[in-house]
Amino acid sequence: MTEQARPATDVTEEIRELERIARRLEPDRDGRAGLLGPVAAHADDFLDGLVDAPAFVADKAPARELRDHDVRDAPRGLEEVLEIYRRAVEEPGLKPASGRHVAYIPGGGIYAAALGDFLAAVTNDYAGIRFTGAGAVEMENQLIRWMAELVGYPADAAGNLASGGSIANLIAVVTAREAHDLGPEDVSRAVVYLTEQAHHCVDKALRIAGLGSCRLRYLAMDEGRRMLPEALDRAVEEDRAAGLRPWMVVASAGTTDVGAVDPLAEIGRVARAHGLWYHVDAAYGGFFLLCPEVRHLFRGIGSSDSVVVDPHKGLFLPYGLGAVVVKDRDAMHRAHRYRAAYMQDAVVDGRVVDDPAELSPELSKHFRGLRMWLPLMVHGLAPFRAGLREKLRLTRYFHRKVGQLGFQTGPEPELSVTTYRWVPEHGDADAFNRRLVERIHEDGRVFVSSTTLDGTVWLRLAVLSVRTHLEDVDRVLRVLEETVAGLAEREG
Ligand SMILES: *Cc1c(COP(=O)(O)O)cnc(C)c1O
Numbered sequence: 001m002t003e004q005a006r007p008a009t010d011v012t013e014e015i016r017e018l019e020r021i022a023r024r025l026e027p028d029r030d031g032r033a034g035l036l037g038p039v040a041a042h043a044d045d046f047l048d049g050l051v052d053a054p055a056f057v058a059d060k061a062p063a064r065e066l067r068d069h070d071v072r073d074a075p076r077g078l079e080e081v082l083e084i085y086r087r088a089v090e091e092p093g094l095k096p097a098s099g100r101h102v103a104y105i106p107g108g109g110i111y112a113a114a115l116g117d118f119l120a121a122v123t124n125d126y127a128g129i130r131f132t133g134a135g136a137v138e139m140e141n142q143l144i145r146w147m148a149e150l151v152g153y154p155a156d157a158a159g160n161l162a163s164g165g166s167i168a169n170l171i172a173v174v175t176a177r178e179a180h181d182l183g184p185e186d187v188s189r190a191v192v193y194l195t196e197q198a199h200h201c202v203d204k205a206l207r208i209a210g211l212g213s214c215r216l217r218y219l220a221m222d223e224g225r226r227m228l229p230e231a232l233d234r235a236v237e238e239d240r241a242a243g244l245r246p247w248m249v250v251a252s253a254g255t256t257d258v259g260a261v262d263p264l265a266e267i268g269r270v271a272r273a274h275g276l277w278y279h280v281d282a283a284y285g286g287f288f289l290l291c292p293e294v295r296h297l298f299r300g301i302g303s304s305d306s307v308v309v310d311p312h313k314g315l316f317l318p319y320g321l322g323a324v325v326v327k328d329r330d331a332m333h334r335a336h337r338y339r340a341a342y343m344q345d346a347v348v349d350g351r352v353v354d355d356p357a358e359l360s361p362e363l364s365k366h367f368r369g370l371r372m373w374l375p376l377m378v379h380g381l382a383p384f385r386a387g388l389r390e391k392l393r394l395t396r397y398f399h400r401k402v403g404q405l406g407f408q409t410g411p412e413p414e415l416s417v418t419t420y421r422w423v424p425e426h427g428d429a430d431a432f433n434r435r436l437v438e439r440i441h442e443d444g445r446v447f448v449s450s451t452t453l454d455g456t457v458w459l460r461l462a463v464l465s466v467r468t469h470l471e472d473v474d475r476v477l478r479v480l481e482e483t484v485a486g487l488a489e490r491e492g
Contacts, residue, residue: 024075035078042082046090047097047111050467054444055100062092094447096319099467102476103449105256105284105417107310108466109318116374117318120367127161127367128357129343140356140369143376147309148325150289151282152302158332159325160360161368165283165310166201168324171336171360172306173205176248176277179305179331182211190214190247191239195227195262197255199281215244224411225258225453227251229266236274248277253298253307254285257451257460258410259417261285265300278304283322284464285415287314290385291392297414305331311372315384316466321368332359391416391463394473398461401477405484410458419451419458422484427491430457439483446476 027035065088069076094101097109127136144159162168182190190211194202196218206212217239220231236246249271251262264280271278280301286309288294289301301307305328311321326332337358357363376384395416402420403409410419424432434457437450450459461476 038078038082042086043114046086050095050098053095053098055098055447056094056441056444057092058441058444060092063088097465097467098447099465099469099472100446100475101465102461102463102468102472103447105310105313105462106465106468107313107318108316108464108468110316110375110466112375112378113317113371116371117320117366119374120370123367125367125370126364127369128363128365129355131355133367136367136369137354137356139373141354143369143372144323144325147286147323151280151286151298151304151307151309151325153307153325153327156329157325157327158329158359159323160332160356161372162322162324162360162362163320163366163368164312164322165199165281165308166204166322167361168283168308168310168322169199169201169279169281170205170208171324171332172279172308172326173202173209173211173248175306175326175328175332175335176279177209177211178335179328180247180277182247184210186245187211188213188215189243189245191217191236191244192247193217193219193232193235193249193276195219195221195225195252197221197225197257197260198250198252199256199283202250202281214247215239221260224414225255225260227262227267229263229270232267233270233273236270236276240274246274246276248279250279250281251304252285253280253282253301254288254415254417256284257417258419258453259285259413259415259462261297261414263300264298265303268300268303272303277306280304280307283308283310284313284417286310287384288388288392288415290381291389293389294392294415313464314388315372315375316387316464317371317375320366321372336360338363387466391468394468394470395461395463397470398463398473398477401473402461402480405477405481407480410453416463418461419453420461421456421458424488424491432487432491433457433459435487436480436483439487440479443479443483446472446479448476448480 065084069084096106125136126133127140130137140161143161145155148157148159160171162171192206192214194216206214217235219235220228222228232249239246249267251264251267253261253264268278286307289298306324306326308322308324311317311323312319392415395413395418399409399413399418407420408423421429421433422436423429433450437448437459440446440448448459448461450457
Protein backbone atom coordinates (compact mmCIF):
# COMPACT_ATOMS: atom_id res chain seq x y z
CA MET A 1 0.00 0.00 0.00
CA THR A 2 1.69 3.19 -1.09
CA GLU A 3 0.51 6.64 -0.33
CA GLN A 4 0.24 8.59 -3.57
CA ALA A 5 0.74 12.27 -3.84
CA ARG A 6 -2.39 13.81 -5.30
CA PRO A 7 -2.08 14.62 -9.01
CA ALA A 8 -0.93 18.20 -9.20
CA THR A 9 -1.53 20.83 -11.80
CA ASP A 10 2.00 22.18 -11.75
CA VAL A 11 5.34 21.08 -10.45
CA THR A 12 5.45 23.32 -7.38
CA GLU A 13 2.10 21.99 -6.24
CA GLU A 14 3.42 18.47 -6.60
CA ILE A 15 6.54 19.34 -4.61
CA ARG A 16 4.38 20.89 -1.90
CA GLU A 17 2.26 17.78 -1.71
CA LEU A 18 5.31 15.52 -1.34
CA GLU A 19 6.76 17.91 1.21
CA ARG A 20 3.59 17.68 3.28
CA ILE A 21 4.08 13.92 3.62
CA ALA A 22 7.88 14.02 3.99
CA ARG A 23 7.68 16.63 6.75
CA ARG A 24 6.33 13.98 9.11
CA LEU A 25 10.04 13.16 9.50
CA GLU A 26 10.62 16.60 11.05
CA PRO A 27 8.32 16.82 14.07
CA ASP A 28 7.94 20.22 15.73
CA ARG A 29 8.68 20.86 19.38
CA ASP A 30 5.42 19.27 20.57
CA GLY A 31 5.86 16.38 18.20
CA ARG A 32 9.38 15.82 19.49
CA ALA A 33 8.18 15.91 23.07
CA GLY A 34 5.62 13.28 22.15
CA LEU A 35 8.43 11.01 20.98
CA LEU A 36 11.04 11.80 23.61
CA GLY A 37 8.72 11.53 26.62
CA PRO A 38 7.69 7.90 26.11
CA VAL A 39 11.22 6.88 25.05
CA ALA A 40 12.77 8.49 28.14
CA ALA A 41 10.11 6.86 30.35
CA HIS A 42 10.78 3.51 28.71
CA ALA A 43 14.52 3.90 29.37
CA ASP A 44 13.80 4.80 33.02
CA ASP A 45 11.59 1.73 33.48
CA PHE A 46 14.30 -0.41 31.93
CA LEU A 47 17.02 0.96 34.21
CA ASP A 48 14.88 0.78 37.36
CA GLY A 49 13.92 -2.79 36.47
CA LEU A 50 17.51 -3.96 36.00
CA VAL A 51 18.07 -4.67 39.68
CA ASP A 52 15.43 -7.41 39.74
CA ALA A 53 15.49 -8.49 36.10
CA PRO A 54 17.28 -11.71 35.15
CA ALA A 55 20.76 -11.22 33.68
CA PHE A 56 19.98 -13.88 31.08
CA VAL A 57 16.84 -15.35 29.50
CA ALA A 58 17.56 -18.52 27.54
CA ASP A 59 14.28 -18.52 25.53
CA LYS A 60 15.02 -16.92 22.15
CA ALA A 61 11.49 -17.38 20.77
CA PRO A 62 10.21 -13.84 21.57
CA ALA A 63 12.82 -12.39 19.17
CA ARG A 64 10.86 -13.94 16.30
CA GLU A 65 7.95 -11.63 17.03
CA LEU A 66 9.79 -8.98 14.98
CA ARG A 67 8.96 -10.98 11.85
CA ASP A 68 5.28 -10.19 12.37
CA HIS A 69 5.94 -6.50 11.89
CA ASP A 70 7.15 -5.83 8.37
CA VAL A 71 8.34 -2.48 7.13
CA ARG A 72 5.28 -0.87 5.57
CA ASP A 73 4.05 2.53 4.41
CA ALA A 74 1.73 3.22 7.31
CA PRO A 75 3.09 4.36 10.66
CA ARG A 76 2.66 2.54 13.97
CA GLY A 77 2.07 4.05 17.37
CA LEU A 78 5.17 4.69 19.45
CA GLU A 79 3.76 2.85 22.47
CA GLU A 80 3.15 -0.24 20.33
CA VAL A 81 6.63 -0.01 18.81
CA LEU A 82 8.32 0.30 22.21
CA GLU A 83 6.32 -2.66 23.46
CA ILE A 84 7.44 -4.81 20.50
CA TYR A 85 11.03 -3.72 21.20
CA ARG A 86 10.75 -4.60 24.88
CA ARG A 87 9.35 -8.08 24.26
CA ALA A 88 11.45 -9.07 21.25
CA VAL A 89 14.78 -7.39 21.98
CA GLU A 90 15.16 -6.34 25.61
CA GLU A 91 13.81 -9.47 27.27
CA PRO A 92 15.37 -12.49 25.55
CA GLY A 93 19.07 -13.30 25.85
CA LEU A 94 21.77 -11.58 27.83
CA LYS A 95 21.19 -8.18 29.38
CA PRO A 96 24.54 -6.49 28.73
CA ALA A 97 23.50 -3.60 30.99
CA SER A 98 23.00 -5.89 34.01
CA GLY A 99 25.41 -5.76 36.94
CA ARG A 100 25.10 -9.52 37.18
CA HIS A 101 26.61 -9.94 33.70
CA VAL A 102 30.04 -11.14 34.76
CA ALA A 103 30.90 -13.10 31.60
CA TYR A 104 33.02 -12.28 28.53
CA ILE A 105 34.08 -8.63 29.10
CA PRO A 106 31.11 -6.55 30.24
CA GLY A 107 30.98 -2.75 30.44
CA GLY A 108 27.38 -2.02 31.31
CA GLY A 109 26.79 1.27 29.51
CA ILE A 110 26.44 4.58 31.32
CA TYR A 111 23.47 6.87 30.86
CA ALA A 112 25.46 10.03 30.10
CA ALA A 113 27.05 8.23 27.14
CA ALA A 114 23.57 7.45 25.77
CA LEU A 115 22.78 11.16 25.99
CA GLY A 116 26.02 11.94 24.16
CA ASP A 117 24.89 9.57 21.40
CA PHE A 118 21.51 11.25 21.37
CA LEU A 119 22.99 14.72 20.88
CA ALA A 120 25.51 13.47 18.32
CA ALA A 121 22.64 11.97 16.34
CA VAL A 122 20.43 15.06 16.67
CA THR A 123 23.11 17.52 15.54
CA ASN A 124 24.60 14.94 13.17
CA ASP A 125 27.93 16.67 13.59
CA TYR A 126 30.63 15.19 11.43
CA ALA A 127 34.00 14.24 12.92
CA GLY A 128 35.76 13.07 9.77
CA ILE A 129 37.27 16.27 8.38
CA ARG A 130 38.47 19.38 10.21
CA PHE A 131 37.45 21.68 7.34
CA THR A 132 33.76 20.95 7.95
CA GLY A 133 33.72 19.67 11.52
CA ALA A 134 36.45 21.58 13.34
CA GLY A 135 34.94 21.16 16.81
CA ALA A 136 33.97 17.52 16.43
CA VAL A 137 37.42 16.64 15.08
CA GLU A 138 39.06 18.70 17.82
CA MET A 139 37.04 16.81 20.45
CA GLU A 140 37.96 13.41 19.07
CA ASN A 141 41.61 14.37 18.75
CA GLN A 142 41.61 15.66 22.32
CA LEU A 143 40.28 12.31 23.55
CA ILE A 144 42.88 10.49 21.47
CA ARG A 145 45.63 12.70 22.92
CA TRP A 146 44.37 11.90 26.42
CA MET A 147 44.53 8.15 25.73
CA ALA A 148 47.92 8.50 24.04
CA GLU A 149 49.20 10.31 27.11
CA LEU A 150 47.71 7.60 29.33
CA VAL A 151 49.83 4.96 27.59
CA GLY A 152 52.90 7.22 27.58
CA TYR A 153 53.04 8.26 23.93
CA PRO A 154 54.38 11.64 22.79
CA ALA A 155 51.98 14.52 22.08
CA ASP A 156 52.20 14.09 18.29
CA ALA A 157 50.96 10.49 18.32
CA ALA A 158 47.97 9.75 16.10
CA GLY A 159 44.88 7.67 16.72
CA ASN A 160 41.30 6.97 15.88
CA LEU A 161 37.99 6.32 17.53
CA ALA A 162 36.63 3.18 15.90
CA SER A 163 33.53 1.11 16.55
CA GLY A 164 35.30 -1.37 18.80
CA GLY A 165 38.51 -3.19 19.61
CA SER A 166 38.34 -5.46 16.58
CA ILE A 167 38.33 -2.59 14.08
CA ALA A 168 40.89 -0.69 16.18
CA ASN A 169 43.20 -3.72 16.00
CA LEU A 170 42.61 -3.92 12.24
CA ILE A 171 43.68 -0.28 11.87
CA ALA A 172 46.87 -1.05 13.81
CA VAL A 173 47.63 -4.13 11.70
CA VAL A 174 47.20 -2.22 8.43
CA THR A 175 49.37 0.61 9.77
CA ALA A 176 52.09 -1.90 10.74
CA ARG A 177 51.91 -3.47 7.28
CA GLU A 178 52.46 -0.11 5.56
CA ALA A 179 55.10 1.05 8.04
CA HIS A 180 57.19 -2.01 7.26
CA ASP A 181 56.48 -1.94 3.51
CA LEU A 182 55.10 -5.44 3.57
CA GLY A 183 54.17 -6.16 -0.04
CA PRO A 184 52.33 -9.18 -1.45
CA GLU A 185 55.64 -10.90 -2.18
CA ASP A 186 56.70 -10.61 1.50
CA VAL A 187 53.57 -11.97 3.13
CA SER A 188 54.36 -15.67 3.14
CA ARG A 189 57.74 -14.98 4.79
CA ALA A 190 56.42 -12.47 7.33
CA VAL A 191 56.12 -13.66 10.92
CA VAL A 192 53.76 -12.41 13.65
CA TYR A 193 54.59 -13.29 17.27
CA LEU A 194 51.83 -13.70 19.85
CA THR A 195 50.53 -16.15 22.44
CA GLU A 196 47.47 -18.35 22.45
CA GLN A 197 45.94 -15.81 24.84
CA ALA A 198 45.92 -13.13 22.10
CA HIS A 199 42.40 -12.11 21.07
CA HIS A 200 41.09 -13.91 17.96
CA CYS A 201 40.35 -10.55 16.30
CA VAL A 202 44.10 -10.19 15.61
CA ASP A 203 44.06 -13.28 13.42
CA LYS A 204 40.88 -12.00 11.76
CA ALA A 205 42.46 -8.57 11.18
CA LEU A 206 45.48 -10.18 9.51
CA ARG A 207 43.22 -12.10 7.14
CA ILE A 208 41.14 -9.00 6.31
CA ALA A 209 44.36 -7.06 5.70
CA GLY A 210 45.45 -9.61 3.09
CA LEU A 211 48.02 -11.10 5.46
CA GLY A 212 46.29 -14.41 6.08
CA SER A 213 49.24 -16.39 4.79
CA CYS A 214 51.83 -14.83 7.07
CA ARG A 215 53.14 -17.08 9.82
CA LEU A 216 51.75 -16.95 13.33
CA ARG A 217 54.31 -17.93 15.94
CA TYR A 218 52.54 -18.83 19.19
CA LEU A 219 55.09 -18.31 21.94
CA ALA A 220 55.52 -20.14 25.24
CA MET A 221 53.92 -18.54 28.32
CA ASP A 222 54.74 -18.52 32.02
CA GLU A 223 52.44 -20.01 34.68
CA GLY A 224 50.33 -16.81 34.61
CA ARG A 225 49.82 -17.17 30.81
CA ARG A 226 52.09 -14.23 30.06
CA MET A 227 54.38 -14.16 27.05
CA LEU A 228 57.99 -15.21 27.77
CA PRO A 229 60.25 -12.51 26.28
CA GLU A 230 63.13 -15.04 25.98
CA ALA A 231 60.88 -17.22 23.84
CA LEU A 232 60.20 -14.21 21.60
CA ASP A 233 63.91 -13.44 21.29
CA ARG A 234 64.75 -17.05 20.44
CA ALA A 235 61.93 -17.42 17.90
CA VAL A 236 62.95 -14.23 16.08
CA GLU A 237 66.59 -15.38 15.89
CA GLU A 238 65.57 -18.77 14.53
CA ASP A 239 63.16 -17.31 12.00
CA ARG A 240 65.69 -14.82 10.72
CA ALA A 241 68.30 -17.59 10.38
CA ALA A 242 65.73 -19.60 8.41
CA GLY A 243 65.32 -16.73 5.91
CA LEU A 244 61.94 -15.52 7.22
CA ARG A 245 60.95 -11.92 7.91
CA PRO A 246 60.09 -11.26 11.56
CA TRP A 247 57.58 -8.41 11.36
CA MET A 248 55.26 -7.80 14.30
CA VAL A 249 54.77 -8.84 17.91
CA VAL A 250 51.32 -8.59 19.49
CA ALA A 251 51.33 -8.38 23.27
CA SER A 252 48.21 -8.37 25.44
CA ALA A 253 47.65 -5.98 28.33
CA GLY A 254 44.86 -7.92 29.95
CA THR A 255 43.82 -11.01 28.01
CA THR A 256 40.10 -11.51 27.57
CA ASP A 257 40.33 -15.10 28.74
CA VAL A 258 42.16 -14.77 32.07
CA GLY A 259 43.17 -11.12 32.36
CA ALA A 260 46.93 -11.76 32.00
CA VAL A 261 49.21 -8.81 31.27
CA ASP A 262 52.29 -9.66 29.21
CA PRO A 263 55.65 -8.25 30.41
CA LEU A 264 55.40 -5.18 28.20
CA ALA A 265 58.77 -3.53 28.93
CA GLU A 266 60.78 -6.72 28.30
CA ILE A 267 58.86 -7.47 25.11
CA GLY A 268 59.51 -3.87 24.03
CA ARG A 269 63.26 -4.34 24.44
CA VAL A 270 63.25 -7.52 22.33
CA ALA A 271 61.02 -5.86 19.71
CA ARG A 272 63.35 -2.86 19.44
CA ALA A 273 66.48 -5.03 19.25
CA HIS A 274 64.98 -6.91 16.30
CA GLY A 275 63.18 -4.03 14.59
CA LEU A 276 59.70 -5.54 15.04
CA TRP A 277 56.50 -3.51 14.97
CA TYR A 278 55.30 -3.70 18.56
CA HIS A 279 51.52 -3.74 19.04
CA VAL A 280 49.80 -3.93 22.43
CA ASP A 281 46.18 -5.07 22.57
CA ALA A 282 44.91 -3.42 25.75
CA ALA A 283 41.26 -3.46 24.64
CA TYR A 284 40.18 -5.00 27.92
CA GLY A 285 42.89 -3.89 30.34
CA GLY A 286 44.04 -0.47 29.11
CA PHE A 287 42.00 1.79 31.36
CA PHE A 288 43.33 0.08 34.48
CA LEU A 289 46.27 2.42 33.81
CA LEU A 290 44.11 4.86 35.77
CA CYS A 291 44.51 2.69 38.91
CA PRO A 292 47.68 3.29 40.92
CA GLU A 293 47.61 -0.23 42.43
CA VAL A 294 48.03 -1.99 39.05
CA ARG A 295 49.82 0.66 36.98
CA HIS A 296 53.14 -1.15 37.41
CA LEU A 297 51.76 -4.10 35.41
CA PHE A 298 51.71 -1.84 32.32
CA ARG A 299 55.31 -0.64 32.68
CA GLY A 300 56.79 -0.31 29.19
CA ILE A 301 53.49 0.03 27.33
CA GLY A 302 54.79 3.35 25.99
CA SER A 303 57.66 1.58 24.23
CA SER A 304 55.17 0.06 21.77
CA ASP A 305 54.29 1.36 18.30
CA SER A 306 50.52 0.99 18.63
CA VAL A 307 47.99 0.33 21.38
CA VAL A 308 44.28 -0.52 21.35
CA VAL A 309 41.98 0.35 24.27
CA ASP A 310 38.20 -0.15 24.42
CA PRO A 311 36.26 2.65 26.13
CA HIS A 312 33.17 0.43 25.76
CA LYS A 313 34.86 -1.87 28.24
CA GLY A 314 37.09 0.05 30.64
CA LEU A 315 35.18 3.35 30.59
CA PHE A 316 31.80 1.58 30.97
CA LEU A 317 30.45 3.08 27.72
CA PRO A 318 27.77 1.25 25.73
CA TYR A 319 29.02 -0.85 22.81
CA GLY A 320 30.39 1.13 19.92
CA LEU A 321 33.75 2.62 20.88
CA GLY A 322 37.24 1.14 20.57
CA ALA A 323 40.31 3.32 20.18
CA VAL A 324 43.71 2.87 18.58
CA VAL A 325 46.74 5.08 19.17
CA VAL A 326 49.82 4.96 16.95
CA LYS A 327 53.14 6.57 17.80
CA ASP A 328 54.15 7.26 14.19
CA ARG A 329 51.50 9.58 12.74
CA ASP A 330 52.95 9.32 9.22
CA ALA A 331 52.70 5.54 9.20
CA MET A 332 49.03 5.70 10.15
CA HIS A 333 48.38 8.38 7.56
CA ARG A 334 50.20 6.46 4.80
CA ALA A 335 47.96 3.47 5.42
CA HIS A 336 44.67 5.39 5.36
CA ARG A 337 45.03 8.54 3.23
CA TYR A 338 42.82 9.10 0.23
CA ARG A 339 42.32 11.40 -2.70
CA ALA A 340 38.97 12.26 -4.20
CA ALA A 341 38.14 15.03 -6.62
CA TYR A 342 34.86 15.75 -4.88
CA MET A 343 36.73 16.28 -1.60
CA GLN A 344 39.25 18.75 -3.03
CA ASP A 345 37.98 21.74 -1.02
CA ALA A 346 38.88 19.93 2.21
CA VAL A 347 42.57 19.58 1.38
CA VAL A 348 44.74 22.17 3.08
CA ASP A 349 48.45 22.33 2.25
CA GLY A 350 48.07 19.12 0.26
CA ARG A 351 47.85 17.06 3.46
CA VAL A 352 45.25 16.75 6.16
CA VAL A 353 47.01 14.35 8.51
CA ASP A 354 44.96 15.54 11.48
CA ASP A 355 41.69 14.46 9.98
CA PRO A 356 40.14 11.21 11.23
CA ALA A 357 39.08 10.39 7.67
CA GLU A 358 42.78 10.27 6.70
CA LEU A 359 43.63 7.96 9.60
CA SER A 360 40.94 5.29 9.39
CA PRO A 361 38.95 3.25 6.86
CA GLU A 362 35.84 5.37 7.50
CA LEU A 363 34.64 8.55 5.84
CA SER A 364 31.09 9.30 6.98
CA LYS A 365 30.78 7.95 10.49
CA HIS A 366 28.97 8.30 13.76
CA PHE A 367 30.34 11.15 15.89
CA ARG A 368 31.69 8.81 18.58
CA GLY A 369 33.62 11.38 20.54
CA LEU A 370 30.58 12.88 22.22
CA ARG A 371 29.50 9.62 23.94
CA MET A 372 32.92 9.58 25.64
CA TRP A 373 33.51 13.30 26.14
CA LEU A 374 30.13 14.15 27.68
CA PRO A 375 30.37 11.56 30.50
CA LEU A 376 34.01 12.46 31.20
CA MET A 377 33.07 16.13 31.43
CA VAL A 378 29.88 15.87 33.50
CA HIS A 379 31.10 13.16 35.89
CA GLY A 380 34.83 13.95 35.93
CA LEU A 381 37.38 11.16 35.95
CA ALA A 382 37.11 10.33 39.67
CA PRO A 383 34.09 7.97 39.51
CA PHE A 384 35.59 6.12 36.54
CA ARG A 385 38.82 5.53 38.44
CA ALA A 386 36.91 4.56 41.61
CA GLY A 387 34.76 2.15 39.59
CA LEU A 388 37.81 0.46 38.10
CA ARG A 389 39.46 0.17 41.52
CA GLU A 390 36.21 -1.22 42.94
CA LYS A 391 36.16 -3.88 40.19
CA LEU A 392 39.76 -4.90 40.96
CA ARG A 393 38.88 -5.40 44.62
CA LEU A 394 35.60 -7.20 43.88
CA THR A 395 37.52 -9.70 41.75
CA ARG A 396 40.01 -10.40 44.55
CA TYR A 397 37.13 -10.66 47.01
CA PHE A 398 35.39 -13.21 44.76
CA HIS A 399 38.61 -15.17 44.26
CA ARG A 400 38.97 -15.56 48.05
CA LYS A 401 35.30 -16.29 48.72
CA VAL A 402 34.84 -18.82 45.94
CA GLY A 403 37.89 -20.67 47.26
CA GLN A 404 36.30 -20.72 50.72
CA LEU A 405 33.18 -22.30 49.16
CA GLY A 406 35.40 -25.22 48.11
CA PHE A 407 36.03 -24.27 44.48
CA GLN A 408 39.46 -24.78 42.96
CA THR A 409 40.75 -21.33 41.97
CA GLY A 410 43.11 -20.12 39.27
CA PRO A 411 45.97 -17.73 40.06
CA GLU A 412 45.39 -14.55 42.09
CA PRO A 413 43.76 -12.18 39.54
CA GLU A 414 46.02 -9.50 38.02
CA LEU A 415 43.09 -7.37 36.87
CA SER A 416 39.35 -8.12 37.01
CA VAL A 417 39.07 -11.57 35.44
CA THR A 418 39.48 -14.74 37.47
CA THR A 419 38.96 -18.49 36.96
CA TYR A 420 37.55 -21.21 39.19
CA ARG A 421 36.08 -24.70 38.90
CA TRP A 422 34.31 -27.29 41.01
CA VAL A 423 36.06 -30.63 41.38
CA PRO A 424 33.37 -33.21 42.29
CA GLU A 425 34.22 -36.22 44.43
CA HIS A 426 33.28 -38.60 41.65
CA GLY A 427 32.95 -38.36 37.92
CA ASP A 428 34.25 -36.12 35.15
CA ALA A 429 35.06 -32.64 36.47
CA ASP A 430 34.91 -30.99 33.02
CA ALA A 431 31.45 -32.40 32.35
CA PHE A 432 30.34 -31.25 35.80
CA ASN A 433 31.55 -27.70 35.20
CA ARG A 434 29.88 -27.58 31.79
CA ARG A 435 26.61 -28.64 33.42
CA LEU A 436 27.17 -26.07 36.13
CA VAL A 437 27.37 -23.28 33.54
CA GLU A 438 24.29 -24.61 31.72
CA ARG A 439 22.32 -24.69 34.96
CA ILE A 440 23.34 -21.13 35.82
CA HIS A 441 22.26 -19.98 32.34
CA GLU A 442 18.88 -21.71 32.73
CA ASP A 443 18.48 -20.04 36.10
CA GLY A 444 19.38 -16.64 34.64
CA ARG A 445 19.80 -14.64 37.84
CA VAL A 446 23.49 -14.21 37.06
CA PHE A 447 25.43 -14.73 33.84
CA VAL A 448 28.87 -16.37 33.93
CA SER A 449 30.86 -18.02 31.13
CA SER A 450 33.46 -20.76 30.86
CA THR A 451 36.72 -21.33 29.02
CA THR A 452 39.10 -24.20 28.35
CA LEU A 453 42.69 -23.86 29.54
CA ASP A 454 45.15 -26.63 28.64
CA GLY A 455 42.21 -28.94 27.98
CA THR A 456 40.52 -28.25 31.33
CA VAL A 457 37.14 -26.50 31.68
CA TRP A 458 37.18 -23.45 33.96
CA LEU A 459 34.48 -20.93 34.83
CA ARG A 460 35.33 -17.26 34.46
CA LEU A 461 34.27 -14.21 36.40
CA ALA A 462 34.85 -10.90 34.60
CA VAL A 463 33.96 -7.84 36.65
CA LEU A 464 33.83 -4.72 34.52
CA SER A 465 30.18 -3.74 34.32
CA VAL A 466 29.64 -0.34 35.86
CA ARG A 467 26.67 -1.86 37.74
CA THR A 468 28.54 -4.78 39.34
CA HIS A 469 28.87 -4.06 43.07
CA LEU A 470 29.38 -6.08 46.24
CA GLU A 471 25.80 -7.42 46.42
CA ASP A 472 26.02 -8.62 42.81
CA VAL A 473 29.23 -10.55 43.49
CA ASP A 474 27.64 -12.01 46.63
CA ARG A 475 24.66 -13.03 44.49
CA VAL A 476 27.00 -14.82 42.04
CA LEU A 477 28.60 -16.66 44.99
CA ARG A 478 25.17 -17.66 46.32
CA VAL A 479 23.98 -18.92 42.92
CA LEU A 480 27.21 -20.92 42.49
CA GLU A 481 26.85 -22.47 45.92
CA GLU A 482 23.18 -23.40 45.39
CA THR A 483 23.73 -24.75 41.90
CA VAL A 484 26.68 -26.94 42.90
CA ALA A 485 24.67 -28.30 45.85
CA GLY A 486 21.72 -29.06 43.54
CA LEU A 487 23.89 -30.81 40.96
CA ALA A 488 25.88 -32.76 43.56
CA GLU A 489 22.66 -33.99 45.19
CA ARG A 490 21.24 -35.15 41.88
CA GLU A 491 24.45 -36.88 40.84
CA GLY A 492 25.61 -37.91 44.32
C1 LIG B 1 37.13 -7.28 23.58
C2 LIG B 1 38.51 -7.47 23.08
C3 LIG B 1 38.82 -7.32 21.72
C4 LIG B 1 37.77 -7.09 20.68
O1 LIG B 1 37.17 -5.88 20.86
P1 LIG B 1 35.67 -5.58 20.39
O2 LIG B 1 35.43 -4.25 20.98
O3 LIG B 1 34.82 -6.67 20.99
O4 LIG B 1 35.64 -5.59 18.92
C5 LIG B 1 40.14 -7.41 21.36
N1 LIG B 1 41.09 -7.68 22.25
C6 LIG B 1 40.83 -7.87 23.56
C7 LIG B 1 41.95 -8.16 24.50
C8 LIG B 1 39.53 -7.77 24.02
O5 LIG B 1 39.25 -7.97 25.32
